[in-house]
Amino acid sequence: MEEAYRRITEYLNRFSDAVSSQDGASLSSLLSLSSNHPFLLSLADSLILFQDASRVFKQSERFSQYSEIITHLFRSLQNYRLGNLVDAYQAFEKSANAFIQEFRNWESASAWALEALYVLAYEIRVLAERADRELTSNGKAPEKLKAAGSFLMKVFGVLAGKGPKRVGALYVTCQLFKVYFKLGTVHLCRSVIRSIETARIFDFEEFPKRDKVTYMYYTGRLEVFNENFPSADHKLSYALMHCNPRREANIRMILKYLIPVKLSMGILPKDWLLEKYNLVEYRDVVQALKRGDLRLLRHALQEHEDRFLRSGVYLVLEKLELQVYQRLVKKIYIIQKQKDPTKAHQVKLEVIVKALKWLEMDMDVDEVECIMAILIYKNLVKGYFAHKSKVVVLSKQDPFPKLNGKPIES
Amino acid sequence: MAAEPKAATEEAKVDLFEDDDEFEEFEINEEWEDKEEGKQVTQQWEDDWDDDDVNDDFSLQLRRELENNTEKN
Numbered sequence: 001m002e003e004a005y006r007r008i009t010e011y012l013n014r015f016s017d018a019v020s021s022q023d024g025a026s027l028s029s030l031l032s033l034s035s036n037h038p039f040l041l042s043l044a045d046s047l048i049l050f051q052d053a054s055r056v057f058k059q060s061e062r063f064s065q066y067s068e069i070i071t072h073l074f075r076s077l078q079n080y081r082l083g084n085l086v087d088a089y090q091a092f093e094k095s096a097n098a099f100i101q102e103f104r105n106w107e108s109a110s111a112w113a114l115e116a117l118y119v120l121a122y123e124i125r126v127l128a129e130r131a132d133r134e135l136t137s138n139g140k141a142p143e144k145l146k147a148a149g150s151f152l153m154k155v156f157g158v159l160a161g162k163g164p165k166r167v168g169a170l171y172v173t174c175q176l177f178k179v180y181f182k183l184g185t186v187h188l189c190r191s192v193i194r195s196i197e198t199a200r201i202f203d204f205e206e207f208p209k210r211d212k213v214t215y216m217y218y219t220g221r222l223e224v225f226n227e228n229f230p231s232a233d234h235k236l237s238y239a240l241m242h243c244n245p246r247r248e249a250n251i252r253m254i255l256k257y258l259i260p261v262k263l264s265m266g267i268l269p270k271d272w273l274l275e276k277y278n279l280v281e282y283r284d285v286v287q288a289l290k291r292g293d294l295r296l297l298r299h300a301l302q303e304h305e306d307r308f309l310r311s312g313v314y315l316v317l318e319k320l321e322l323q324v325y326q327r328l329v330k331k332i333y334i335i336q337k338q339k340d341p342t343k344a345h346q347v348k349l350e351v352i353v354k355a356l357k358w359l360e361m362d363m364d365v366d367e368v369e370c371i372m373a374i375l376i377y378k379n380l381v382k383g384y385f386a387h388k389s390k391v392v393v394l395s396k397q398d399p400f401p402k403l404n405g406k407p408i409e410s
Numbered sequence: 411m412a413a414e415p416k417a418a419t420e421e422a423k424v425d426l427f428e429d430d431d432e433f434e435e436f437e438i439n440e441e442w443e444d445k446e447e448g449k450q451v452t453q454q455w456e457d458d459w460d461d462d463d464v465n466d467d468f469s470l471q472l473r474r475e476l477e478n479n480t481e482k483n
Contacts (some may be wrong), residue, residue, distance in 0.1 A: 115438055118438055119438070122435065142427070178430050178433070182427045208440045210440055213436075214436070218433070237452065241452050243444070244440060245444065247434060249434050250433055251451065253433060266457065266460070267454075269455060272454055272473065293468055317477065328472075330460075331472060332465050336443065354475065355472060358471075358475040402457075405457060
């Protein structure tokens with residue numbers, strides 16, 4: 001019992017020392033449940049043993065101003081140790097609310113306590129996820145992650161104004177993105193993005209690199225969903241460029257979205273990239289584009305359908321079909337040119353039908369004419385129809401315009 | 411990749427929200443230089459692949475198909 005008392009007092013002293021010496025790093029370590037630090041675990045055991053810990057700090061003037069934060073944090077820690085994650089979450093949220101009340105008072109001059117706030121923002125998210133898992137396994141509806149999202153919105157509000165603490169707004173934004181992407185409520189990202197991107201008082205480049213990279217990854221993914229490819233390219237390329245090179249899993253995730261974006265603009269990844277980051281699901285797609293092989297594209301999409309649907313890039317990849325058609329017609333054109341240069345720019349629809357049949361695609365002349373019309377309309381082919389003779393007459397100049405990093409015209 | 415098997419085991423819990431591609435958390439004080447290697451990874455793209463070469467297997471087969479067909483016609 002004495003040992004338990006000593007541990008609790010030690011924690012209280014550390015907490016109070018961290019605040020009075022404005023030591024953000026020490027304060028953070030005292031809040032980080034998920035670190036499972038031996039110090040916190042033995043404190044939790046002491047709290048379970050001691051039952052009424054609040055008696056200890058209510059006696060002392062020194063600790064009373066933090067009693068709100070600490071009472072709930074202790075309760076959270078006990079429940080966490082006992083594996084009651086929903087209760088742990090609830091108490092943690094109360095403690096975190098009390099913390100941001102205090103935070104408003106602390107940091108007027110400097111942002112020393114930001115690190116502790118980061119830890120709170122992270123902890124509340126991962127604790128909420130675990131609490132939701134507990135709820136689901138008890139047959140209840142998961143709701144804590146949503147609650148954590150509301151709390152993080154509140155934190156964002158505290159940081160997003162003027163002053164030095166604004167530098168922390170992007171960290172909280174990234175935590176919010178993770179919540180919203182998990183909940184499938186990505187439309188909620190919009191208001192935070194607007195707040196980050198329209199702020200004239202704060203230059204985006206001044207945010208910490210880790211947050212800029214994470215932010216660009218998530219906003220890049222949003223642009224992929226919106227099929228805004230130039231912007232997706234810009235954001236994901238930024239993330240790729242600045243990501244810690246040792247974070248291979250993150251680089252792989254960036255590429256998972258950047259590759260379809262680049263493909264849609266006619267740019268291919270080199271094999272090295274696909275091998276190094278184990279993105280072999282794109283290998284056949286790339287091969288299909290290079291060859292003009294519609295059958296291979298279809299097979300590649302089928303084979304990895306589940307994976308592509310889950311990451312939301314399936315539709316982007318499906319639209320590569322037009323580029324593959326372009327490539328196939330171009331190959332037919334080149335083959336004809338080698339045989340008879342004078343007639344090469346006239347491509348009979350019948351010939352395309354036959355090439356497609358070879359690729360196991362049953363289309364009649366009318367359907368092929370329709371495809372060719374789309375290619376011409378999208379400026380993937382320059383030419384016109386001689387409708388009666390069922391021939392596409394290709395332009396003599398640049399009959400197959402390259403995309404050169406621009407999306408297909410819509 | 412470390413993230414993959416984890417995502418697979420959690421898949422079993424159907425009611426849970428998931429994002430397979432949740433970005434790994436950077437450490438709060440994680441520092442890195444992104445100049446050198448960052449460039450290497452950003453230079454792995456080709457935009458001039460759309461050449462006139464028709465000597466690959468696929469093109470040769472395509473040529474054979476088209477020539478077959480013209481004979482039949």
